[in-house]
Amino acid sequence: MEHRDDARVRLEVQGRDLDEGLEFFSDGYGGDGLTGRITDVDFAYRHTATGDSRLTLRSNKFLGEMAGAVTPVGEHIVHWLTRGTASMDVGHEEHRLGVGSPVIVPKNQPFRFRYEDYEQSLVHIDDSVVFEVAAEREGALPGSLVFDHASPLTEAAKARWGAAVRRIAATYLDPAAPPLLRLEAARFAAASMLEAFPHTSTIMQEALLAPRNASLREAVEYLHINAHLPITPSDVARQVGVTPRGLQQAFSRHLDTTPTEYLRGIRLERVRDELRISSPDQVTVAEVARRWAFSHLGRFSGSYVQRFGEYPRDTLLRG
Secondary structure (H helix, E strand, C coil), X not given: CCEEECCEEEEEEEEXXXXXXXXXXXXXXCEEEEEEECCCCCCCEEEEEEEECCEEEEEEEEEEEEEEEECCCCEEEEEEEEEEEEEEECXXXXXXXXXXXXXXXXXXXXXXXXXXXXXXEEEEEEHHHHHHHHHHHHCXXXXXXXXXXXXXXXXXXXXXXXHHHHHHHXXXXXXXXXXXXXXXXXXXXXXXXXXXXCEECCECCHHHHCHHHHHHHHHHHHXXXXXXXXXXXXXXXXXXXXXXXXXXXXXXXXXXXXHHHHHHHHHHHHHHHHHHCCCCCCCCHHHHHHHCCCCCHHHHHHXXXXXXXXXXXXXXHHC
């Protein structure tokens, strides 16, 4: 049963039916084609969550085998096994997950996984919190963070993350913790994640920092956050409260480009991010390009070479 009080969330679901368990985890994590089977142990599943709209602490238990693909959106997720075996494939190669080793989940792109007789702990942080903290600490544009999912954490980073989780849990598991204290704990979680996990980001241009260009900055942030969605310049103009013509003029005057070209640039970066973690036996350049709205492969390849100095197939082969 789910309870909401002062924006707080508490959830507990459990059962012993395999199909019900698969359906629950598929719905909760954007699953695609999840499959499962009974193993040598008695099947059972359980999920708990406590927190609020900014952050939730969760635990999953699935005594059986579950495999498939998921595409988490809207939040950054760090998880680690406390029991069992698991592997994660983000397109390049399969990575086996060790018990007690935190891993950050890929965002806005499908990744395949396989779990068996496992229990795990998770920290879910809403994108808005992560983007805000990243902008303050690094000057990063919202939506531009790209984490390295393949590199294992150092022992020192694991220890720092573990200490951070204990501090966060002390607040979020306290039913008397006030909203302000929970907010600070969520921001601390985002900062700790940024410190622990290697990542890159796009730094905000100088022109976007001027108060008079607030609408332009909002438009740029909107494009970065929603680049994976079918958005148009008119959508962006409505979002920031200006006319399409006014938006075009602002991009031309301050960024020397158009909203459409700016969005294409973001999507080119996302294509490159995917190709760098993929392998030719799992995806093709055409598949990734089309996923990011590049239908004419010749023009796409030319734009890619102009921006990155190499052909997309070379990026994929080096992945």
